[in-house]
Amino acid sequence: MKYNPFSLQEKKILITGASSGIGKATAIECSRMGAKIIITGRNKLRLEETYQSLEGNGHSMMIADFEQENDITLLVEKQPDLDGIVHCAGVVTTKLFSFINRNELKAIMDTNFISPVVLTQALLEKKKIKKGSSIIFISSIMGPKVSSVGNSMYSSTKSAIEGMAKGMALDLSGKRIRVNCICPGMVDTGIISNGAISEEQLYKDAKENYPLKRYGSPEEVAYAAIYLLSDASNWVTGSSLTIDGGYTIK
Amino acid sequence: MDTINDFISKFSEQFEMTDPSEFTPETHFKDLEDWDSLVALSIIGMVHNTYNVKLIGGDIRSAITVNDVYNMVVSKI
Numbered sequence: 001m002k003y004n005p006f007s008l009q010e011k012k013i014l015i016t017g018a019s020s021g022i023g024k025a026t027a028i029e030c031s032r033m034g035a036k037i038i039i040t041g042r043n044k045l046r047l048e049e050t051y052q053s054l055e056g057n058g059h060s061m062m063i064a065d066f067e068q069e070n071d072i073t074l075l076v077e078k079q080p081d082l083d084g085i086v087h088c089a090g091v092v093t094t095k096l097f098s099f100i101n102r103n104e105l106k107a108i109m110d111t112n113f114i115s116p117v118v119l120t121q122a123l124l125e126k127k128k129i130k131k132g133s134s135i136i137f138i139s140s141i142m143g144p145k146v147s148s149v150g151n152s153m154y155s156s157t158k159s160a161i162e163g164m165a166k167g168m169a170l171d172l173s174g175k176r177i178r179v180n181c182i183c184p185g186m187v188d189t190g191i192i193s194n195g196a197i198s199e200e201q202l203y204k205d206a207k208e209n210y211p212l213k214r215y216g217s218p219e220e221v222a223y224a225a226i227y228l229l230s231d232a233s234n235w236v237t238g239s240s241l242t243i244d245g246g247y248t249i250k
Numbered sequence: 251m252d253t254i255n256d257f258i259s260k261f262s263e264q265f266e267m268t269d270p271s272e273f274t275p276e277t278h279f280k281d282l283e284d285w286d287s288l289v290a291l292s293i294i295g296m297v298h299n300t301y302n303v304k305l306i307g308g309d310i311r312s313a314i315t316v317n318d319v320y321n322m323v324v325s326k327i
Binding site for chain 2 (some may be wrong): 094095096098099101149150198201
């Protein structure tokens with residue numbers, strides 16, 4: 001038997017936002033560590049792509065839109081007893097503060113904060129989260145550590161999730177359920193490259209602002225999730241793991 | 251949709267230093283002293299809130315005159 005403290009062998013893990021980016025990479029990497037993955041997302045085509053890329057057997061997928069209460073109920077009902085959850089579903093809305101409005105703020109707060117929290121509570125209520133399991137929220141350096149122009153709304157959602165994670169960590173410690181956040185810096189996924197900033201500007205930003213001179217890959221965030229999902233982190237709760245190429249130390 | 255003059259009025263408000271009276275449809279707005287990325291984001295925000303049109307960074311980059319931006323907004327309504 002090979003020694004591996006980071007093994008996820010036979011662990012059942014739910015991963016949201018698995019159609020793309022960090023969620024997709026996390027699902028694939030966790031499957032490679034032996035986990036049985038349940039992936040969920042809104043985009044059927046891309047979710048299926050993720051599903052086809054998973055290694056091993058015993059995985060499942062489910063389309064769900066967390067703005068629909070019904071979808072949450074159905075998703076919860078279908079879950080096995082989980083050993084871990086990774087909340088990757090999230091959106092970015094870049095807008096200068098002077099131009100934001102209540103609806104936009106509510107919308108991003110709903111997707112990035114309310115939905116993952118409500119889903120987790122629903123799973124707990126239906127006793128789908130085992131004792132000793134691990135809950136991870138993909139947060140960001142934006143909010144908890146820094147912010148950037150036009151990202152006040154996004155920052156607020158991530159700060160909210162970090163506060164919630166700490167409270168949850170305390171409330172669930174009796175069941176040995178650990179709750180942690182991962183704070184990535186800028187990662188190469190589709191979430192940002194939807195046109196607001198040019199390729200050259202992004203490249204320049206990476207070289208100038210990141211000591212390690214590049215953005216991260218989704219896999220590099222997934223490896224952090226593997227650690228926090230594995231038994232190696234059984235004494236880690238209420239923490240926030242920064243994966244940012246050194247950005248926040250400058 | 252606003253006339254070009256009403257558009258210019260709102261456009262010029264996003265610049266802190268340049269006087270609104272200096273703006274014409276032919277103004278090369280990116281050559282102005284107070285042009286920067288914050289102003290670009292302000293224009294994007296103003297256009298979204300006023301006309302419900304989503305401009306992106308690439309749109310602003312490819313525009314030269316105020317009229318270019320106006321035409322882009324009109325085409326996306």
